[in-house]
Amino acid sequence: MLTGLAFVIPTTVAASGLLAIWGRHGVINQGIDQANALLPFVTIPELPSFFGVKAVILAHIFFNAPLMIRVFLPRLLSVPDNHWRLARMMGMTPFQQFHWIEWPAIKPMALPLMGLVFLFCFSSFALVLMLGGGPRVTTLEVEIYAAIRIAFDLDLAVGLTVLQVVIAFAVLGVMMLHPMMRQAMPQAVMPMRPPARFMLASPSPLLRGVDMLVVLGLVVMLVLPLLALMVKGLGGEMIAVMTSTKLWRAMGNSVSIALASALFVTGAAMVSAEWRVLVSLKTTQLGQHKTQIMLILMESSVMVYLILPAIVMGTAWFILLRGVANVFVIAPFLVLMANVMMALPVAYRLLIGKWMTMRHQDERLRLAYGIRGMRGFRYLTIPVMSREIGLIFGMVAAMSMGDLGVIALFASADFETLPWLLFQQAGRYRVDEAAATAVILMLVVVMLFGLGHGLGRWLSLPRSLYRASDMTTHATDHS
Amino acid sequence: MLEVIDVRFSYPNQDQQLHFHLTVPDHSALVVAGASGSGKSTLLALIAGFLTPSAGDIRWHGASLMGLSPSDRPISMLFQNDNLFPHLDVWTNIALGINAGGRLSPDSAVLIRESMADLGIGGMETRAIPTLSGGQQQRVALVRALVRARVHHEHQAGIARPLLLLDEPFSALDPETKENCLGVVRQMVNQFGLTAILVTHDPNDAAMLGADVFFLKPAA
Numbered sequence: 001m002l003t004g005l006a007f008v009i010p011t012t013v014a015a016s017g018l019l020a021i022w023g024r025h026g027v028i029n030q031g032i033d034q035a036n037a038l039l040p041f042v043t044i045p046e047l048p049s050f051f052g053v054k055a056v057i058l059a060h061i062f063f064n065a066p067l068m069i070r071v072f073l074p075r076l077l078s079v080p081d082n083h084w085r086l087a088r089m090m091g092m093t094p095f096q097q098f099h100w101i102e103w104p105a106i107k108p109m110a111l112p113l114m115g116l117v118f119l120f121c122f123s124s125f126a127l128v129l130m131l132g133g134g135p136r137v138t139t140l141e142v143e144i145y146a147a148i149r150i151a152f153d154l155d156l157a158v159g160l161t162v163l164q165v166v167i168a169f170a171v172l173g174v175m176m177l178h179p180m181m182r183q184a185m186p187q188a189v190m191p192m193r194p195p196a197r198f199m200l201a202s203p204s205p206l207l208r209g210v211d212m213l214v215v216l217g218l219v220v221m222l223v224l225p226l227l228a229l230m231v232k233g234l235g236g237e238m239i240a241v242m243t244s245t246k247l248w249r250a251m252g253n254s255v256s257i258a259l260a261s262a263l264f265v266t267g268a269a270m271v272s273a274e275w276r277v278l279v280s281l282k283t284t285q286l287g288q289h290k291t292q293i294m295l296i297l298m299e300s301s302v303m304v305y306l307i308l309p310a311i312v313m314g315t316a317w318f319i320l321l322r323g324v325a326n327v328f329v330i331a332p333f334l335v336l337m338a339n340v341m342m343a344l345p346v347a348y349r350l351l352i353g354k355w356m357t358m359r360h361q362d363e364r365l366r367l368a369y370g371i372r373g374m375r376g377f378r379y380l381t382i383p384v385m386s387r388e389i390g391l392i393f394g395m396v397a398a399m400s401m402g403d404l405g406v407i408a409l410f411a412s413a414d415f416e417t418l419p420w421l422l423f424q425q426a427g428r429y430r431v432d433e434a435a436a437t438a439v440i441l442m443l444v445v446v447m448l449f450g451l452g453h454g455l456g457r458w459l460s461l462p463r464s465l466y467r468a469s470d471m472t473t474h475a476t477d478h479s
Numbered sequence: 480m481l482e483v484i485d486v487r488f489s490y491p492n493q494d495q496q497l498h499f500h501l502t503v504p505d506h507s508a509l510v511v512a513g514a515s516g517s518g519k520s521t522l523l524a525l526i527a528g529f530l531t532p533s534a535g536d537i538r539w540h541g542a543s544l545m546g547l548s549p550s551d552r553p554i555s556m557l558f559q560n561d562n563l564f565p566h567l568d569v570w571t572n573i574a575l576g577i578n579a580g581g582r583l584s585p586d587s588a589v590l591i592r593e594s595m596a597d598l599g600i601g602g603m604e605t606r607a608i609p610t611l612s613g614g615q616q617q618r619v620a621l622v623r624a625l626v627r628a629r630v631h632h633e634h635q636a637g638i639a640r641p642l643l644l645l646d647e648p649f650s651a652l653d654p655e656t657k658e659n660c661l662g663v664v665r666q667m668v669n670q671f672g673l674t675a676i677l678v679t680h681d682p683n684d685a686a687m688l689g690a691d692v693f694f695l696k697p698a699a
């Protein structure tokens with residue numbers, strides 16, 4: 001469950017959490033100050049500035065280590081029990097067990113996953129912007145943002161955007177060649193059930209101890225920043241922040257965009273999945289070659305947004321529309337569009353596997369009984385896909401709520417979102433205000449994710465055509 | 480002789496306790512039958528050391544096997560499925576049964592080749608597991624068990640005869656292939672003096688194997 005946090009916790013919140021521990025006014029430095037006040041003869045030096053490469057790397061580990069765990073663990077758990085028994089019967093050492101069983105299980109995903117993590121880090125924006133500490137630590141996205149918002153050098157922004165797009169398309173080519181790459185994302189975001197057994201546990205007490213230490217280290221790394229943030233945020237400035245109209249206006253904007261994005265994306269993902277099914281079911285009518293081309297085009301058009309960073313997309317909108325409209329006036333629409341486009345590939349990937357299986361399994365029954373349209377959707381599709389639909393809704397709402405991407409280009413005094421407000425507070429070194437805003441943002445994100453979960457549960461409730469009243473009427477008619 | 484002496488075992492969160500008491504003479508085959516849930520597979524897992532009994536003792540030639548890891552017990556086991564690592568070829572799957580590091584002595588390599596030829600899978604050394612039929616896959620697993628038993632027999636002076644534990648490995652095979660595999664087991668028992676315990680639902684298996692039948696009653 002903890003590893004799932006990394007998918008709903010906004011980057012701005014995570015960055016605030018890390019600052020709440022390691023920053024100049026963080027928990028560690030506060031502890032050092034208190035210790036120095038108590039110790040008369042010794043002065044413990046404060047931590048050096050947290051900003052820079054180490055902060056950026058630590059933040060990216062915070063987000064990507066859980067991704068690795070969520071992809072690798074199910075693969076290790078899918079190794080048949082008998083293979084672990086064989087290993088014990090054959091007397092394999094832990095290294096031999098890794099070499100013959102564990103590595104082959106995770107190997108197909110290792111390279112694609114490294115590619116995906118590279119992609120995430122390469123196109124990182126909010127973490128670098130908040131923790132980079134200046135122009136020495138930057139990414140293409142941060143430079144595009146600086147070119148538009150700070151230097152207003154549109155030529156530079158266009159040049160950097162083109163460079164980013166070229167790289168993105170090169171990566172897309174590799175991704176489309178490697179089917180495992182396309183599987184990595186859905187596997188990472190699907191809810192994980194805790195393993196029912198512990199066959200993986202090393203029989204050696206020493207190695208089991210090392211395993212425990214590593215797991216404990218990861219838990220501390222994930223939980224500690226959020227705990228520190230809660231402590232800092234719920235203290236000092238919480239009441240002042242809660243009573244600010246600016247916060248509620250930003251909250252209203254963010255929640256509206258989050259819910260609208262979730263609604264659009266969930267609907268669009270379902271339509272895309274159904275369309276994909278219909279194309280594959282009509283292979284004989286369309287012909288193998290034509291179907292293949294249509295499927296590749298469709299998959300690519302959905303996938304392309306996965307690798308296009310929000311800033312690149314925002315820049316494109318900015319340049320395209322600034323001649324015909326005031327981009328700051330239509331900012332809410334642009335932010336919504338960007339969120340929808342970026343969440344759609346993930347949502348589609350989450351849905352398509354199970355959707356295809358379900359539809360191919362029951363297509364003959366649907367045809368035989370003429371269960372089409374909304375009736376089929378309500379009674380046959382929704383109950384089977386409820387978990388995924390709820391997950392997509394909650395995840396997209398949470399992602400949109402916490403996104404600090406396109407808003408960085410279009411935010412103005414008239415239109416702010418909660419992450420943008422948090423970023424501004426952090427940028428002005430209003431540490432306590434930023435911590436309070438981060439806590440509020442985190443709670444809203446968790447609530448939106450919970451809303452999706454609740455939606456999934458509600459959709460999964462049994463739907464029956466049976467009506468007791470119908471039976472009564474029927475009986476009365478006969479009498 | 481294998482002795483399972485008043486062995487008791489309960490699965491976590493289950494009230495029923497399984498109770499086993501039996502002896503299996505050397506160089507013989509025993510078929511273990513019984514209803515589902517009577518503990519047939521559990522018995523083999525206890526003998527193999529994958530499960531630990533709550534009471535009782537398991538002895539092989541008078542020496543207790545309790546406390547020994549599965550790799551230190553004189554056993555080779557075949558499961559109903561997943562006997563082979565699908566990402567490795569036939570040869571590597573067999574070789575790992577002899578030495579988990581993958582190093583083989585020339586004698587062991589010769590023994591593997593001979594056994595493969597005997598079981599009709601000669602020349603398949605580099606074949607990928609998924610390309611084999613179900614019967615061929617089980618014969619690869621049988622070769623591994625056979626060679627492992629014989630190599631252990633030659634090198635482990637303290638252990639008189641290896642023990643072959645078969646947990647319904649042939650239940651999914653067609654009748655002809657199944658008869659063929661059971662014939663190989665019978666040959667292993669008669670020719671190489673192994674002791675085999677076969678868990679099965681099929682009463683005909685005992686006749687094909689020339690084995691006594693031990694019925695397990697469902698746990699109370």
